Amino acid sequence: MGTSGTRSARERLVVIGGDAAGMSAASQARRLKGPDELEIVAFERGHFTSYSACGIPYWVGGDVGDRDLLIARTPKEHRARDIDLRLRTEVTELDLDRGRVRARDVDSGAESWTSYDKLVIATGARPIRPELPGMDAPGVHGVQTLDDGQALLDTLARTRGRRAVVVGAGYIGVEMAEAMINRGYEVTVVNRGEEPMSTLDPDMGRLVHEAMEGMGITMVNGAEVTKLSTGDDGRVRAVATADAEFPADVVVLGIGVRPETALARAAGLPLGEHGGLLTDRSMRVRGHENVWAGGDCVEVLDLVSGQQRHIPLGTHANKHGQIIGANVGGGYATFPGVVGTAVSKVCDLEIARTGLREKDARRVGLRFEAVTIESTSRAGYYPSASPMTVKMLAELRTGRLLGLQIVGREGAGKRVDIAAVALTAGMTVDQMTVLDLGYAPPFSPVWDPVLVAARKAATRIRGAG
Ligand SMILES: Cc1cc2nc3c(=O)[nH]c(=O)nc-3n(C[C@H](O)[C@H](O)[C@H](O)COP(=O)(O)OP(=O)(O)OC[C@H]3O[C@@H](n4cnc5c(N)ncnc54)[C@H](O)[C@@H]3O)c2cc1C
Numbered sequence: 238m239g240t241s242g243t244r245s246a247r248e249r250l251v252v253i254g255g256d257a258a259g260m261s262a263a264s265q266a267r268r269l270k271g272p273d274e275l276e277i278v279a280f281e282r283g284h285f286t287s288y289s290a291c292g293i294p295y296w297v298g299g300d301v302g303d304r305d306l307l308i309a310r311t312p313k314e315h316r317a318r319d320i321d322l323r324l325r326t327e328v329t330e331l332d333l334d335r336g337r338v339r340a341r342d343v344d345s346g347a348e349s350w351t352s353y354d355k356l357v358i359a360t361g362a363r364p365i366r367p368e369l370p371g372m373d374a375p376g377v378h379g380v381q382t383l384d385d386g387q388a389l390l391d392t393l394a395r396t397r398g399r400r401a402v403v404v405g406a407g408y409i410g411v412e413m414a415e416a417m418i419n420r421g422y423e424v425t426v427v428n429r430g431e432e433p434m435s436t437l438d439p440d441m442g443r444l445v446h447e448a449m450e451g452m453g454i455t456m457v458n459g460a461e462v463t464k465l466s467t468g469d470d471g472r473v474r475a476v477a478t479a480d481a482e483f484p485a486d487v488v489v490l491g492i493g494v495r496p497e498t499a500l501a502r503a504a505g506l507p508l509g510e511h512g513g514l515l516t517d518r519s520m521r522v523r524g525h526e527n528v529w530a531g532g533d534c535v536e537v538l539d540l541v542s543g544q545q546r547h548i549p550l551g552t553h554a555n556k557h558g559q560i561i562g563a564n565v566g567g568g569y570a571t572f573p574g575v576v577g578t579a580v581s582k583v584c585d586l587e588i589a590r591t592g593l594r595e596k597d598a599r600r601v602g603l604r605f606e607a608v609t610i611e612s613t614s615r616a617g618y619y620p621s622a623s624p625m626t627v628k629m630l631a632e633l634r635t636g637r638l639l640g641l642q643i644v645g646r647e648g649a650g651k652r653v654d655i656a657a658v659a660l661t662a663g664m665t666v667d668q669m670t671v672l673d674l675g676y677a678p679p680f681s682p683v684w685d686p687v688l689v690a691a692r693k694a695a696t697r698i699r700g701a702g
Contacts, residue, residue, distance in 0.1 A: 257555050338353065400423050
């Protein structure tokens with residue numbers, strides 16, 4: 238086993254994970270400190286760096302024509318900025334006492350230790366893949382990485398049948414349902430939850446369910462997959478639940494992810510109840526002066542509930558990386574936490590949420606009013622005004638906004654950002670009713686749907702108080 242452990246006058250930063258959080262951290266640190274002051278070594282076990290997994294559904298669905306468009310910065314570009322990037326190299330052990338990591342070349346199996354002065358853990362998340370018969374059969378695909386996306390596209394190119402089953406109806410599941418529709422497949426979505434999009438309350442999830450059925454997608458809710466049947470050729474043929482079997486020429490998994498923290502756990506680093514690394518506000522791992530962590534492998538503070546949560550989203554991973562890079566590079570930056578904002582779509586249906594659902598609020602002992610309103614994306618008389626449903630939660634007595642969910646057509650989803658800002662600012666729904674939002678008939682009714690919901694919530698709170 239080789240070593241690259243000799244310390245020189247300059248510091249060495251070692252980064253584990255070459256995507257959003259890891260390479261943002263490396264790039265930001267490099268912006269602040271040149272190669273004379275800081276050596277940066279980044280390990281990535283895959284073939285790609287700085288890629289957008291978020292774009293995979295649109296690449297598979299054909300909206301994005303070329304895989305390379307999803308790559309924000311190539312290995313060559315990183316190396317040109319004096320980042321010693323080691324692709325196809327997996328870190329297999331952290332030795333915190335001696336300040337070094339053990340890495341293995343995935344292709345040759347060769348191992349070596351690399352010492353560090355500062356360490357960034359950005360290992361992301363691991364897709365959940367239940368141990369069921371047939372799960373590894375050809376024709377069954379995850380969509381976590383670009384390699385996964387390519388493998389799925391290769392399967393689609395070879396497959397003559399046109400029946401796809403998507404397992405899971407979170408945002409990745411619904412986005413992949415759209416991708417498969419766009420590829421001309423007959424799509425069935427098998428979902429364990431009561432309704433799709435469990436990040437919404439069930440009454441709002443119901444709207445997604447109905448809209449997806451209206452798009453010709455067969456929705457099977459409240460159903461746990463028990464096995465994947467295969468044909469004589471070993472390829473997947475059907476997805477079975479306790480009550481039924483759904484024929485499948487291809488199966489796409491979107492069941493969710495868990496923090497990839499096996500290395501951190503083995504090294505004794507602090508993990509939270511969701512299995513993610515625990516950091517302070519500078520993204521430094523709690524109790525470890527020279528170790529930072531960010532992205533899908535960490536837990537974050539939910540500013541609305543005050544609880545730690547695991548919210549694996551690229552929007553957070555990129556910010557974490559920037560903040561880590563700033564701190565490692567000698568600056569000062571902090572990550573305050575999140576309010577839980579997310580937006581996605583299935584065909585022309587936009588789905589958005591921020592803050593707490595009813596069950597989240599109850600779990601932390603908050604009492605609230607929940608209101609739901611119907612409105613439109615533009616002035617009612619303006620051509621192509623489309624309907625949307627907005628649900629808002631506000632705390633009893635204080636009137637503080639607690640959460641917002643939107644299901645609608647074009648122009649609905651990004652309205653959630655109004656509520657994300659209001660939540661961050663700790664606004665009451667009463668204060669929101671007079672927010673100075675832009676208005677003209679092509680963009681919204683004179684009372685924006687979010688303000689209509691705020692007015693209704695404020696009236697309820699006053700009535701209840
Ligand atoms: C299909 C899909 C759609 C998505 N859509 C959205 C969206 O619309 N909006 C949004 O905000 N987020 C979205 N996300 C989530 C987003 O992609 C992730 O939150 C983001 O990629 C997390 O970045 P990360 O750097 O923390 O982890 P990852 O992107 O998972 O990167 C971690 C990297 O570390 C490497 N690695 C892990 N362990 C080791 C090791 N031991 N040694 C070496 N390398 C290692 C992995 O190979 C990987 O490349 C989507 C994800 C998927 C899969």
